[in-house]
Amino acid sequence: MQKIYKPISRRHFVAGALGSGAAVAAPAILTGAQAAGELKMATFYALSGPGSLFGPTQTAVTKLAVDEINAGGGIGGRKVTVIPSDGGAPPAEAAKAAIRLMLRDKVDIVVGSHDSAVREAIVAALKGRVPYVYTPLYEGGECNPNVFVTADTPQQQVQPSITWLAKTLGAKSYYLIGNDYVWPRKTNEQAKKYIAAAGGKVVGEEYVPLGAPNKFEDAVTRIKAKKPDLVVITLVGGDNINFNRTFAGFGLDKSIKRISYLLEEQTLAGIGDKSSNGLYSAMSYFENEKSEANAKFKAAYRKAAGAKAPPLAMIGVDTYGGVNCAKALIEKAGGTDAAKLMAAASNLNYRTPTGTGVMTNRHVVKDMYLAECKGTSFDIVETFKAVAHGQTCS
Amino acid sequence: MDPILTTNILNVVYEVSTLAVVVLGLAVVFGLLGVMNLAHGEFVMIGAYCAFFVQTQNLPFLAAVPVALLVCIVLGLAVERILVRPLYARPFDTLLATWGLSMLLREGVEAVYGRGFKSVAVPLTDSIDVLGADYPSYRLLLAAVSIALVAGLVWWFVRSATGRRIRAVVNNPELAGSVGIPVTALARNTFVFGCCLAALSGVLLAPLMPVQPMLGLDFILKSFFVLVVGGLGSLVGLISGSGVIGGVESIVSAFFDRTYGYTTVLIIAILFLWLRPNGLFPRT
Amino acid sequence: MSAPLFSFAGVTGGYGATTVVRAVDGEVAAGEACCVLGRNGVGKTTLMRLLTGHLPLQSGAVTFGGRPMDGLAPDERHGLGLIYCPQDRPVFDNLSVRENLTLMASADADRYAPLLAAFPILEDRMAQSAGTLSGGERKILSFVRGAAETGRLLLLDEPSEGVQQENVERMAAFLHEAKAAGRALLIVEQNLAFALEIADRVIVMDHGEVVLAGNAADMTEATLAAHMHV
Numbered sequence: 001m002q003k004i005y006k007p008i009s010r011r012h013f014v015a016g017a018l019g020s021g022a023a024v025a026a027p028a029i030l031t032g033a034q035a036a037g038e039l040k041m042a043t044f045y046a047l048s049g050p051g052s053l054f055g056p057t058q059t060a061v062t063k064l065a066v067d068e069i070n071a072g073g074g075i076g077g078r079k080v081t082v083i084p085s086d087g088g089a090p091p092a093e094a095a096k097a098a099i100r101l102m103l104r105d106k107v108d109i110v111v112g113s114h115d116s117a118v119r120e121a122i123v124a125a126l127k128g129r130v131p132y133v134y135t136p137l138y139e140g141g142e143c144n145p146n147v148f149v150t151a152d153t154p155q156q157q158v159q160p161s162i163t164w165l166a167k168t169l170g171a172k173s174y175y176l177i178g179n180d181y182v183w184p185r186k187t188n189e190q191a192k193k194y195i196a197a198a199g200g201k202v203v204g205e206e207y208v209p210l211g212a213p214n215k216f217e218d219a220v221t222r223i224k225a226k227k228p229d230l231v232v233i234t235l236v237g238g239d240n241i242n243f244n245r246t247f248a249g250f251g252l253d254k255s256i257k258r259i260s261y262l263l264e265e266q267t268l269a270g271i272g273d274k275s276s277n278g279l280y281s282a283m284s285y286f287e288n289e290k291s292e293a294n295a296k297f298k299a300a301y302r303k304a305a306g307a308k309a310p311p312l313a314m315i316g317v318d319t320y321g322g323v324n325c326a327k328a329l330i331e332k333a334g335g336t337d338a339a340k341l342m343a344a345a346s347n348l349n350y351r352t353p354t355g356t357g358v359m360t361n362r363h364v365v366k367d368m369y370l371a372e373c374k375g376t377s378f379d380i381v382e383t384f385k386a387v388a389h390g391q392t393c394s
Numbered sequence: 395m396d397p398i399l400t401t402n403i404l405n406v407v408y409e410v411s412t413l414a415v416v417v418l419g420l421a422v423v424f425g426l427l428g429v430m431n432l433a434h435g436e437f438v439m440i441g442a443y444c445a446f447f448v449q450t451q452n453l454p455f456l457a458a459v460p461v462a463l464l465v466c467i468v469l470g471l472a473v474e475r476i477l478v479r480p481l482y483a484r485p486f487d488t489l490l491a492t493w494g495l496s497m498l499l500r501e502g503v504e505a506v507y508g509r510g511f512k513s514v515a516v517p518l519t520d521s522i523d524v525l526g527a528d529y530p531s532y533r534l535l536l537a538a539v540s541i542a543l544v545a546g547l548v549w550w551f552v553r554s555a556t557g558r559r560i561r562a563v564v565n566n567p568e569l570a571g572s573v574g575i576p577v578t579a580l581a582r583n584t585f586v587f588g589c590c591l592a593a594l595s596g597v598l599l600a601p602l603m604p605v606q607p608m609l610g611l612d613f614i615l616k617s618f619f620v621l622v623v624g625g626l627g628s629l630v631g632l633i634s635g636s637g638v639i640g641g642v643e644s645i646v647s648a649f650f651d652r653t654y655g656y657t658t659v660l661i662i663a664i665l666f667l668w669l670r671p672n673g674l675f676p677r678t
Numbered sequence: 679m680s681a682p683l684f685s686f687a688g689v690t691g692g693y694g695a696t697t698v699v700r701a702v703d704g705e706v707a708a709g710e711a712c713c714v715l716g717r718n719g720v721g722k723t724t725l726m727r728l729l730t731g732h733l734p735l736q737s738g739a740v741t742f743g744g745r746p747m748d749g750l751a752p753d754e755r756h757g758l759g760l761i762y763c764p765q766d767r768p769v770f771d772n773l774s775v776r777e778n779l780t781l782m783a784s785a786d787a788d789r790y791a792p793l794l795a796a797f798p799i800l801e802d803r804m805a806q807s808a809g810t811l812s813g814g815e816r817k818i819l820s821f822v823r824g825a826a827e828t829g830r831l832l833l834l835d836e837p838s839e840g841v842q843q844e845n846v847e848r849m850a851a852f853l854h855e856a857k858a859a860g861r862a863l864l865i866v867e868q869n870l871a872f873a874l875e876i877a878d879r880v881i882v883m884d885h886g887e888v889v890l891a892g893n894a895a896d897m898t899e900a901t902l903a904a905h906m907h908v
Contacts, residue, residue, distance in 0.1 A: 050608075052509050053508075053509050053510050053511070180653065206651045206652075207651070207653070208651070208652040208653065209652065209653055209656060212652070212656060213611075213612030213613075213615070213616065214652055215409070215644075215652075217405040217408065217409070217533075217644070218402070218405060218644060218647040218648040218651075218652070218655075219647075219651075219652070221398060221401045221402055221405060221648065222648075224398065224401065225398045237511075237604075238511060238604040238606060241511050241513070241604040242603060242604055245513070245516075245602070245604075246602070249516060249519075249530045249532070249533065249602070250401075250521070250528070250529075250530055251521050251528055251530070266510060266511070267511070269510075269511070269513065270510070270511030270512070270513050270604050271513065272513035272515065274515060274516065274519060
């Protein structure tokens with residue numbers, strides 16, 4: 001244990017970033033002793049950077065979840081307090097914040113909705129000593145101890161949607177376009193698998209740099225030349241908007257269908273109603289999902305967050321399940337002991353906006369929805385029940 | 395002709411011509427004032443937000459042009475007086491000051507409109523048959539307007555009395571004052587003109603890009619590449635720079651992909667800085 | 679005698695913190711020519727730039743037509759009738775000869791006709807870029823531009839530099855005409871004969887200061903020549 005702490009106190013002296021009492025107080029953490037009373041939940045949401053578009057929803061939805069939990073007596077009788085941090089910060093900054101939260105603030109659990117680079121930095125900083133719930137959709141493969149993932153995985157997004165589209169639309173040829181980083185490539189790996197399984201053919205695959213001022217005239221012209229039946233889009237944010245608008249601008253929306261795997265209400269608003277014809281999205285949440293649970297969730301959210309509430313969209317709403325997963329985990333484990341939490345995660349049921357999620361292999365078996373864009377809203381055309389996440393974490 | 399080839403050619407024309415208009419304002423200001431306005435991209439961004447604002451007011455798209463010009467005249471005058479004029483002949487300080495300004499403008503717009511993507515409806519949604527290739531009308535119109543704007547400005551610069559006086563100031567600022575050219579006012583007007591050109595291109599490009607507070611950064615980088623290649627000396631340099639950068643990027647992107655397009659442009663810019671630092675058409 | 683059209687007193691200034699010109703006084707009345715003489719590098723051109731507003735005064739005052747000049751930019755002084763033909767880079771090299779002449783006015787043939795008749799070399803090169811002219815030809819172009827302007831005060835910095843003798847003589851003739859028309863002239867010169875041909879008064883500078891000043895008629899050429907050469 002001494003070995004673990006040495007580098008941390010050195011970092012404390014070098015960076016000067018930690019509170020002056022942190023190094024002195026550090027050994028208290030080692031005992032694992034927990035004061036009864038409040039339960040401290042650290043959150044890493046995108047308060048800055050390109051993802052900060054989603055920050056307000058993440059924060060508002062988490063507040064709703066925590067208020068509901070506290071109104072019902074807290075987690076294991078302890079009231080929850082939230083300590084927010086910036087998940088949009090550079091990974092090294094997020095790691096520093098995680099260490100500070102662990103040593104100085106002695107948080108009991110961390111919930112994060114941010115990109116994978118920040119997740120890896122936080123995982124490395126926490127080293128499994130504080131439980132960590134990761135919530136947005138991601139590429140899969142996160143199996144570090146004491147990390148619990150409620151995110152949609154590529155298997156969940158791709159398998160049912162591609163199979164359904166191949167069958168329903170009769171799509172034979174596919175064109176894949178995405179940003180050049182791990183999530184689009186992992187997602188397309190799955191896509192190619194299920195395209196082949198459905199007897200389809202990939203006629204083109206291309207990636208554009210992430211964070212570059214991309215234009216898509218050339219890509220759209222290539223797609224026009226290849227005439228695929230379906231374009232599989234793993235572009236994110238502004239690129240997703242720009243591509244889809246260019247695609248429709250060149251009139252390709254009239255003859256070619258599209259599915260985008262990171263398309264929620266906010267991005268669709270950017271794409272606009274003139275460019276969303278024949279565009280699909282597949283995720284575990286759409287605001288328009290018609291279940292009773294979602295109606296209740298939305299009503300509670302509107303009541304709590306008021307008339308100017310940030311829009312409900314998948315990235316943001318994911319934190320509701322994350323917070324409730326944290327609650328279910330700690331209550332089932334009877335505390336925050338890592339080994340007990342890991343055991344509790346097997347077949348754990350917790351509340352989500354649309355019902356109940358079931359955790360296995362520290363990922364979640366969940367219902368997935370396929371939605372077709374109608375103007376700037378989503379129309380769910382198919383619900384896939386209890387879709388497997390395809391992860392094998394022990 | 396093969397419709398795909400036609401489409402690719404039109405893509406290149408579109409990219410080069412719209413790029414030239416964005417860089418034009420930057421180059422005019424640098425040519426006359428020796429001021430590298432790092433906030434140039436933010437004026438493009440403000441122009442785009444003006445188009446969005448006009449849309450939220452249910453006004454026709456073109457109403458954004460006078461709105462953007464008005465906003466940028468007021469803003470440009472203030473910036474010139476407060477920030478640029480006191481720092482003439484201090485290029486490094488000007489870089490810092492305009493960089494600071496760019497952050498201020500981004501934050502300011504973010505405070506009003508937030509970080510979210512805004513979408514401006516494309517005014518013309520149909521397409522036109524060009525030699526068998528369907529090409530979106532608005533992009534064609536935009537390319538035509540951009541070419542007309544650059545050509546008009548070159549003609550004006552060469553033929554008009556004001557154009558001659560600007561060239562005189564660039565060549566010999568001291569003598570220009572002595573023969574009675576109001577150098578201070580001309581510099582001010584040129585700066586404001588550069589800002590207005592940026593805003594105008596922002597309005598025109600708004601329907602074709604996600605409108606968000608950071609969009610100006612995309613333009614400033616590419617504008618620098620154009621100036622590196624074309625040189626800071628003349629409109630000919632500017633146009634050839636836009637042609638090389640915009641053309642190479644879109645041609646390479648059309649035949650390979652965007653990553654190769656960016657890489658090629660970067661290599662060209664580095665080679666120019668290394669082997670021909672004054673660009674194709676150096677300042678005399 | 680009436681108040682001088684142009685006067686300056688205690689003019690001190692230079693580049694940045696460096697002082698080049700110290701406490702120089704002088705005046706020129708309408709119809710009068712004053713020549714500033716001195717060796718190279720004694721601050722004559724700096725004095726001209728201080729008087730025309732291209733350099734800020736560290737101290738002193740400049741008055742033109744009874745009006746203090748402080749804070750006025752070169753183009754504003756030009757607007758009041760202060761015409762300046764600098765020594766270095768006297769024309770716009772990137773403009774044609776014609777554009778140099780018509781930059782601030784429409785092609786006013788009458789204005790330039792007598793001057794162009796006297797210096798036909800320019801007439802032949804109207805469409806040529808001024809940067810292709812020889813040094814002397816540029817000086818002539820600059821002189822023609824300044825002499826044709828209607829301002830009441832003409833400041834010339836070494837107008838004869840590099841100019842052929844016959845053209846220097848033509849310049850002198852025009853300057854006499856200008857004096858007769860009531861214009862005031864302040865001329866920096868190295869060509870002593872040319873200077874004495876026109877000057878009513880003389881200011882001799884050394885090390886940025888006035889070492890000798892007075893009526894031209896009172897000075898011998900030998901005295902002046904001694905100041906001009908090391």
